[in-house]
Amino acid sequence: MRRSDVPTPALLVDIDILDRNIALMRERAAGLGVKLRPHAKAHKCVEIAQRIMAAGAIGISCATIGEAEAMALGGIGGILVTAPLVSPDALARLGRLLLRHADIAVVADHPASVAQLATAAGAAGRRLDVVVDVDVGMGRTGCLDIADAVALARQVAGAPALNYVGIQAYWGNLQQVSPFAERARLIGVQVDRVRAVIAALESASLPPAIVTGGGTGSHGIDAATGLFTEIQPGSYLFMDSCYGTISISENDNPFAPSLFVAATVVSANKPGRVVVNAGWKAFAADSGKPVALRGGPPGADFRFMGDEHGALDFPGEGGPAHGATIEFLTSHCDPTVNLYSVFHVVRGEAVVDVWPIRARY
Amino acid sequence: MRRSDVPTPALLVDIDILDRNIALMRERAAGLGVKLRPHAKAHKCVEIAQRIMAAGAIGISCATIGEAEAMALGGIGGILVTAPLVSPDALARLGRLLLRHADIAVVADHPASVAQLATAAGAAGRRLDVVVDVDVGMGRTGCLDIADAVALARQVAGAPALNYVGIQAYWGNLQQVSPFAERARLIGVQVDRVRAVIAALESASLPPAIVTGGGTGSHGIDAATGLFTEIQPGSYLFMDSCYGTISISENDNPFAPSLFVAATVVSANKPGRVVVNAGWKAFAADSGKPVALRGGPPGADFRFMGDEHGALDFPGEGGPAHGATIEFLTSHCDPTVNLYSVFHVVRGEAVVDVWPIRARY
Numbered sequence: 033m034r035r036s037d038v039p040t041p042a043l044l045v046d047i048d049i050l051d052r053n054i055a056l057m058r059e060r061a062a063g064l065g066v067k068l069r070p071h072a073k074a075h076k077c078v079e080i081a082q083r084i085m086a087a088g089a090i091g092i093s094c095a096t097i098g099e100a101e102a103m104a105l106g107g108i109g110g111i112l113v114t115a116p117l118v119s120p121d122a123l124a125r126l127g128r129l130l131l132r133h134a135d136i137a138v139v140a141d142h143p144a145s146v147a148q149l150a151t152a153a154g155a156a157g158r159r160l161d162v163v164v165d166v167d168v169g170m171g172r173t174g175c176l177d178i179a180d181a182v183a184l185a186r187q188v189a190g191a192p193a194l195n196y197v198g199i200q201a202y203w204g205n206l207q208q209v210s211p212f213a214e215r216a217r218l219i220g221v222q223v224d225r226v227r228a229v230i231a232a233l234e235s236a237s238l239p240p241a242i243v244t245g246g247g248t249g250s251h252g253i254d255a256a257t258g259l260f261t262e263i264q265p266g267s268y269l270f271m272d273s274c275y276g277t278i279s280i281s282e283n284d285n286p287f288a289p290s291l292f293v294a295a296t297v298v299s300a301n302k303p304g305r306v307v308v309n310a311g312w313k314a315f316a317a318d319s320g321k322p323v324a325l326r327g328g329p330p331g332a333d334f335r336f337m338g339d340e341h342g343a344l345d346f347p348g349e350g351g352p353a354h355g356a357t358i359e360f361l362t363s364h365c366d367p368t369v370n371l372y373s374v375f376h377v378v379r380g381e382a383v384v385d386v387w388p389i390r391a392r393y
Numbered sequence: 394m395r396r397s398d399v400p401t402p403a404l405l406v407d408i409d410i411l412d413r414n415i416a417l418m419r420e421r422a423a424g425l426g427v428k429l430r431p432h433a434k435a436h437k438c439v440e441i442a443q444r445i446m447a448a449g450a451i452g453i454s455c456a457t458i459g460e461a462e463a464m465a466l467g468g469i470g471g472i473l474v475t476a477p478l479v480s481p482d483a484l485a486r487l488g489r490l491l492l493r494h495a496d497i498a499v500v501a502d503h504p505a506s507v508a509q510l511a512t513a514a515g516a517a518g519r520r521l522d523v524v525v526d527v528d529v530g531m532g533r534t535g536c537l538d539i540a541d542a543v544a545l546a547r548q549v550a551g552a553p554a555l556n557y558v559g560i561q562a563y564w565g566n567l568q569q570v571s572p573f574a575e576r577a578r579l580i581g582v583q584v585d586r587v588r589a590v591i592a593a594l595e596s597a598s599l600p601p602a603i604v605t606g607g608g609t610g611s612h613g614i615d616a617a618t619g620l621f622t623e624i625q626p627g628s629y630l631f632m633d634s635c636y637g638t639i640s641i642s643e644n645d646n647p648f649a650p651s652l653f654v655a656a657t658v659v660s661a662n663k664p665g666r667v668v669v670n671a672g673w674k675a676f677a678a679d680s681g682k683p684v685a686l687r688g689g690p691p692g693a694d695f696r697f698m699g700d701e702h703g704a705l706d707f708p709g710e711g712g713p714a715h716g717a718t719i720e721f722l723t724s725h726c727d728p729t730v731n732l733y734s735v736f737h738v739v740r741g742e743a744v745v746d747v748w749p750i751r752a753r754y
Contacts, residue, residue: 121400
């Protein structure tokens with residue numbers, strides 16, 4: 033199958049660019065002295081996780097129990113579930129993964145969770161590594177107060193069937209702050225907090241063996257603090273137009289877009305406008321609109337035209353033909369990937385593989 | 394399984410409210426003298442299509458060839474694909490459906506499409522009903538000029554293996570114009586255009602047997618014109634907060650929400666705030682934010698907190714417990730349904746069935 037023959041709308045990943053992004057993050061992590069546990073929330077794909085592991089990652093981070101199941105069944109180890117598992121369903125599924133000897137750790141941010149995790153691990157006859165999730169200004173999950181984090185670590189350390197292994201400190205709200213210097217300044221405020229949490233844990237004889245966090249936009253800043261033992265970036269694999277507009281190093285964005293949505297021109301009845309078969313079901317709309325690349329006319333501007341359609345308005349006459357394929361850069365990679373069942377893997381003009389996207393709701 | 398035990402995030406549909414919405418639209422269509430071909434783009438679900446057909450619909454509208462495949466394989470007849478099928482992939486799949494004797498019609502808005510459809514139908518040894526798609530001010534698909542519509546109808550009528558059956562005139566851009574009187578006024582402008590198209594076709598001895606269009610927000614206005622033979626509403630099945638704020642009849646919205654997203658409180662460390670496991674991957678974000686209903690604290694306001702999380706901010710102390718289930722009204726039903734693999738079908742506190750959602754990309 034050729035790249036232009038993929039049934040549309042379709043998600044394409046350029047395998048060579050993906051592999052370069054994987055290699056580049058490995059080099060950066062090695063240079064910064066941190067381990068890599070890249071996040072599966074971006075791809076939900078065992079085949080991509082296997083490439084990341086082959087490039088030396090210590091494991092894969094997961095946002096949901098479903099992602100953890102997919103990774104474990106795909107033979108991936110070093111799984112860390114980075115959001116609290118709270119519902120009876122999620123805990124039962126965690127218990128089944130433990131019974132099957134999955135190599136999995138989880139975060140917790142609440143005493144009730146620790147008790148539930150101990151019950152689940154005990155029932156499976158396994159010991160479960162638990163990371164204490166600390167709120168570092170994002171206001172999403174994590175212990176709010178240092179004393180709470182220390183108390184939770186103590187509870188984990190004392191719980192049957194649980195191992196206390198460290199802390200998670202993730203500032204998702206700061207990943208795309210621009211300019212870079214302002215991002216670094218805001219992260220610096222939270223780094224002081226991480227340092228204080230670590231000091232308090234050390235004082236309580238609970239030094240964290242693992243300090244995990246970091247995303248594509250912050251990983252360099254985070255790693256340079258010397259506090260983090262590992263980082264969890266995900267979007268670096270694919271990039272998108274939001275990440276494309278910011279610096280990831282001081283004055284540079286070393287990662288290149290590898291992810292594209294291919295769509296077909298299904299109506300071309302008006303000069304200066306074509307309509308493609310890709311709308312809100314083909315592109316996540318939380319972070320703006322996609323950008324036309326290959327096949328798109330110069331100066332084209334995308335407009336969402338409902339669930340299944342988008343318009344491209346462009347200056348002048350001509351433009352893409354009825355039936356033409358146009359590829360788009362997405363505005364937000366993770367939730368766009370979540371809209372597709374597979375990646376069509378391309379190298380130049382060829383489709384070289386098809387990789388399933390798993391654990392969609 | 395009880396309603397509160399559904400693995401979250403989950404899509405719930407209240408079967409009794411759904412059935413009332415189905416029955417109400419049947420009554421309205423009968424009263425207005427139009428046939429019903431409700432749109433599968435809202436549900437992508439054979440089980441729901443079967444209920445609609447059992448309630449007297451003449452068929453099911455589909456936005457994509459994938460939806461048409463799902464409906465045909467589910468035994469649904471009277472399929473109309475309401476967007477042009479243009480790519481070689483889509484035409485090949487249409488050909489396979491014709492070979493399998495699917496009861497399917499399609500729209501076209503371009504001479505090249507008519508030729509392709511004739512080739513596909515001829516190769517399958519079938520005659521294919523074709524509806525000429527007319528742009529009525531939306532600027533998405535459809536013939537722009539009346540002369541083009543007449544020429545396309547003539548081309549279809551003269552093509553081997555094709556039957557010319559009528560026209561489609563859909564104003565998706567006017568479905569939610571508020572107040573109702575302004576919606577009716579704007580539709581009136583386009584109705585004049587539909588009347589002119591029909592007159593031109595009649596003058597060319599190509600009177601349309603089918604005039605199809607109409608959505609949840611416009612169907613009453615459309616049907617009252619006497620021009621439409623059938624309507625294609627979809628959102629009436631589920632409703633959402635966008636449709637909930639507008640009148641669907643003159644001063645009334647007779648349809649009730651049947652669709653909810655259930656999520657779990659996974660973090661509750663700050664007074665006045667809980668965090669649930671539902672974000673951009675659980676709710677379509679193109680039309681605003683969801684609204685907390687069952688289990689939500691009074692006065693709660695939702696904030697997206699990334700791909701897998703949302704925060705509910707609420708006044709006062711207390712609030713939902715760690716681990717509690719909260720149900721949400723979505724802001725836009727169609728693309729939210731598209732985020733899930735199944736409907737959990739509920740009646741009161743019981744889960745009475747699980748229905749697959751098909752043909753996601």
